[in-house]
Amino acid sequence: MTLEATRPGPRLPDFPWDTIATQAAHARSHPDGVVDLSVGTPIDPVPEVVQRALGDVSDQPGYPATHGTPALRVAAEGALERRFGVTGLDPDAVLPTIGSKELVAWLPTLLGIGPGDVVAIPELAYPTYEVGAQLAGAEVVRLADGAAPPAGTRLVWLNSPSNPTGRTLSPDALVAAVAAAREAGAVVASDECYLALGWEAEPVSVLHPSVRGERLDGLLAVHSLSKSSNLAGYRAGFVTGDPQLVRGLLEVRKHAGMIMPRPVQAAMTAALLDDEHVSAQKALYGRRRAQLKRALLTAGFRVDHSEAGLYLWVSRDEDAWTTLDWFADRGILVAPGTFYGPGGAQHVRISLTAPDERVTAAVARLS
Numbered sequence: 255m256t257l258e259a260t261r262p263g264p265r266l267p268d269f270p271w272d273t274i275a276t277q278a279a280h281a282r283s284h285p286d287g288v289v290d291l292s293v294g295t296p297i298d299p300v301p302e303v304v305q306r307a308l309g310d311v312s313d314q315p316g317y318p319a320t321h322g323t324p325a326l327r328v329a330a331e332g333a334l335e336r337r338f339g340v341t342g343l344d345p346d347a348v349l350p351t352i353g354s355k356e357l358v359a360w361l362p363t364l365l366g367i368g369p370g371d372v373v374a375i376p377e378l379a380y381p382t383y384e385v386g387a388q389l390a391g392a393e394v395v396r397l398a399d400g401a402a403p404p405a406g407t408r409l410v411w412l413n414s415p416s417n418p419t420g421r422t423l424s425p426d427a428l429v430a431a432v433a434a435a436r437e438a439g440a441v442v443a444s445d446e447c448y449l450a451l452g453w454e455a456e457p458v459s460v461l462h463p464s465v466r467g468e469r470l471d472g473l474l475a476v477h478s479l480s481k482s483s484n485l486a487g488y489r490a491g492f493v494t495g496d497p498q499l500v501r502g503l504l505e506v507r508k509h510a511g512m513i514m515p516r517p518v519q520a521a522m523t524a525a526l527l528d529d530e531h532v533s534a535q536k537a538l539y540g541r542r543r544a545q546l547k548r549a550l551l552t553a554g555f556r557v558d559h560s561e562a563g564l565y566l567w568v569s570r571d572e573d574a575w576t577t578l579d580w581f582a583d584r585g586i587l588v589a590p591g592t593f594y595g596p597g598g599a600q601h602v603r604i605s606l607t608a609p610d611e612r613v614t615a616a617v618a619r620l621s
Contacts, residue, residue, distance in 0.1 A: 266385060266388060266389075267381075267384075267385075270381055270589075270593040271292070271293065274292070274578065274587070274589070274590070277578050277579060277582040277587065278292075278582075278587055280579075280582040280583070281581070281582040281585050281586060281587040282585075282587075283585075284584070284585025285585075286585060286615060287585065287615075288585055288586075288587055289585060289586045289587070289608060289612045289613075289615050289616040289619070290587045290608065290612075291546075291586060291587060291588050291604045291605045291606075291607075291608055291616065292587045292588055292589045292603075292605060293589070293605065293607075294417075294481065294564050294565065294605045294606075294607050295486060295605075295607055296480060296481060296484040296485075296486050296607055297607055297608065297609055298484050298535065298538060299484065300483075300484050300485065300487075300488075301483060301484065301525065301528065301531040303524050303525070303528050303531070304483065304485065304488075304521045304524050304525050304531075305521075306524070307520045307521045307523065307524035308488075308517045308518070308520060308521040309517075310520060311516055311517050311520045312517050314516050314517075316516075317513070318513055318514065318515060318516035318519060319513075320349075320504060320507050320508045320512065320513045321346075321349065321350075321504055322348070322349070322350040322492075322514065322519050323519055323520075323523065324345070325523050326348075326350060326519050326520075326522055326523045326526070327345040327346065327348040328345045329522075329523045329526035329527050330345070330348045330350075330477075330492050330494065330526050331343045331344075331345045331348060331494075332526070332527070333526040333527070333529075334459070334461070334477075334494070336529060337449075337450060337529065337532070338449060338450075338458075338459050338462065339459075339462055339463075340459050340461045340462055340463075340475075341463060342463070342470075343461065343470075343494060343495075344497055346497065346500075347470075347494055347495065347496070347497040347500045347501075348492055348493075348494045348500070349492060349493050349494065349500050349503055349504055349507070350490075350491070350492045350514040350519060350522065351476075351491040351492055351493055351512070351514070352489045352491070352512065352513075352514055353478065353480065353486075353489035353490065353491045354445070354447055354476050354477065354478035354480070354491035355382055356489075356512070357476055357491065357493055358380070358382045358383060358386055358445065358476065359382050359385055359386045359389060360386065360389070360512075361386055361409070361443060361474075361503075362386050362387050362389070362390035362392055362408075362409055363386070363389060363390045364502075364503050364506050364507070365408065365409060365441060365499075365502075365503075367387075367390045367392050367408045367409055368390055368391050368392060369391040369392065370392075370393075370406070371390075371392045371393070371406060371407075371408040371409075372392060372393045372394075372395055372403070372404060372405075372406045372407040372408065373386070373387035373390075373392045373393070373394055373395070373407070373408065373409045373410075373411070374394075374395045374396075374397050374403040374404075374407050374409070374410045374411065374435075374440070375387075375394060375395070375396055375397070375411045376396065376397060376411065376412070376413055376416065376595075377396045377397060377398050377399070377595055377597050378416065378418060378419055378591070378594045378595045378597050378598050379396070379411065379413065379416075379417075379594055379595055380413065380417045380418075380445065380594070381593060381594065383411045383413075383445075387409075392408070392409075393406075395407070396595060397410075400427075400430070402434040402437070402438065403434060403435060403438045403440055404438070405438070407435070407438045407439075407440045408439075408440055408441065409440055409441050409443060410431070410434075410435040410438075410440045410441070410442050410443070411443050411444075411445060412428070412431055412442060412443070412444040412445065412460060413444070413445040414428070414444070414446070414457055414458070414562075415448040415449070415451065415452070415455075415457050415561075415562035415563035416559070416563065417445075417447070417448065417563065417564075417565065417594075418565055418567055418589070418591065418593070418594045418598065418601075418603040419558065419559040419560070419563075419565075419567045420448075420453075420559045420560035420561060420562055420563035420564075420565055420566070420567055421559040421560075421561065421562075421567075422452070422455040422456075422457045422458075422561055422562045423458075424458070425458050425462070425464045425465050428444075428458060428460055428465045429464075429465055432460065432465065432466070432472075432473065435472070436472055440472070441472050441473075441474065441496075441499065442460060442472055442473050442474065443474045443475075443476060444459070444460035444461075444473070444474065444475045444476065445476050446459055446460070446475050446476060446477055447476070447477065447478040447480070447481060447491075448481060448562060448563040448564055449477070450481075450482040450532055450536060451481065451482070451536060451539060451562055451563050451564055452561075452562045453540065453543065453560075453561055453562055454561035454562070455561040455562050457562050459475055460473055460475055460495075461473060461475050461494070461495055470495055470496045470497070471496050471498070472496055472499070473495040473496050474493055474494070474495040474496060474499055474500075475493065475494055475495050476491065476492075476493050477491060477492050477493070477494070478490070478491040479491065479522060479525050479526075481535075481564055482532045482535060482536070483525040483531060483532065483535070484535065485521070485522070485525060488518050488521055488522070489514070489518065490514070490518055490521065490522040490525070492522075539564065539606045539607075541610075542606045542608070542610065542613045543566070543606050545613055545614070545617050546566060546604060546606065546613060546616065546617065547560075547566060548617075549616070549617040549620040549621060550566065550568055550604070550620060552620070552621065553620045553621070554570055555568045555569065555570050556568065556569050556570060556571075558601070564605060564606050564607065565603045565604060565605055565606065566603075566604040566606070567591075567601055567603060567604075568588075568601060568602050568603075568604055569591075569600050569601045569602070571600055572600060573599065573600065574590040574591045574592050574598065574599055574600060574601060574602055575590055575592070577590075577602045578590050578602060581602070584619040584620070585615075585619060586616050586619060586620075588602045588603065588604050588605075589602060589603040589604075589605075590602055590603075591603060
């Protein structure tokens with residue numbers, strides 16, 4: 255038996271960020287250093303209230319609960335109501351996850367989706383939606399705007415605000431998407447990691463009463479504290495919605511040992527109880543966004559969508575890799591739109607997550 259024959263798991267595409275190593279090296283060779291606007295990695299300090307909460311339970315030796323502490327679940331339910339107007343949730347239907355990416359990657363498998371099933375994702379989408387379907391052995395279908403999922407669809411991913419485009423879906427569009435998914439017998443998973451970052455539009459949760467009405471069945475909302483609270487390194491996220499679906503996910507995760515560490519649960523609870531740091535962080539991103547957007551427009555680029563979220567979706571109607579090289583020549587690293595689907599072939603994604611000094615440097619180079 256050859257080594258290739260024993261290769262574990264499904265064949266997955268190359269990890270996207272590995273494919274821009276040449277451009278990354280070129281950008282880093284700039285005399286004034288690289289400005290990395292490619293990955294949306296938070297660079298601002300972790301809020302002090304979160305750091306204190308993490309340390310306060312660092313001496314607790316027992317196994318943490320997969321379901322999270324009651325305080326964490328109540329804090330998550332309260333934050334969704336205060337920040338986004340989501341009412342009527344049961345705190346028991348909140349389940350902490352080790353960041354949102356691991357849930358996105360494993361959700362099809364956790365839901366029992368497999369070969370012969372279909373997972374529907376947006377036409378332009380976070381790559382891990384597709385990877386999660388591939389890990390489960392399911393077929394992937396990219397849905398154009400307003401398109402209904404095909405027969406055999408078991409899971410429909412929504413993402414508003416979108417990564418990469420920053421586009422938001424109106425309540426009416428979300429209602430229509432939920433209705434189409436239910437007609438197909440599919441679960442709706444709404445990736446709402448950027449919900450707190452509305453700029454020219456106010457994003458709405460799929461769990462908001464204007465979208466779900468009186469029904470939660472078949473609905474899941476995925477949340478992350480990586481962006482709004484600078485907790486990417488903590489791996490702090492949660493999923494909530496349909497109580498029956500959440501109970502099923504909890505049972506599987508108990509068996510699989512998918513447990514958020516106890517200190518992170520405490521840190522996450524503190525972050526969910528405090529809205530002040532979320533507003534302050536949004537203001538920081540807003541200032542960086544305004545600077546970069548002005549400079550990009552002056553440099554001859556078009557900014558499409560981008561009314562919310564952590565990115566600017568930029569084009570000048572040329573191949574994305576040509577644009578990537580143009581930025582790298584100026585010591586700026588961005589992400590090609592092809593990472594997110596064929597429809598991104600003439601766009602690049604520009605992140606707002608760089609220190610103020612690096613944003614200023616990028617603006618000077620674009621000018």
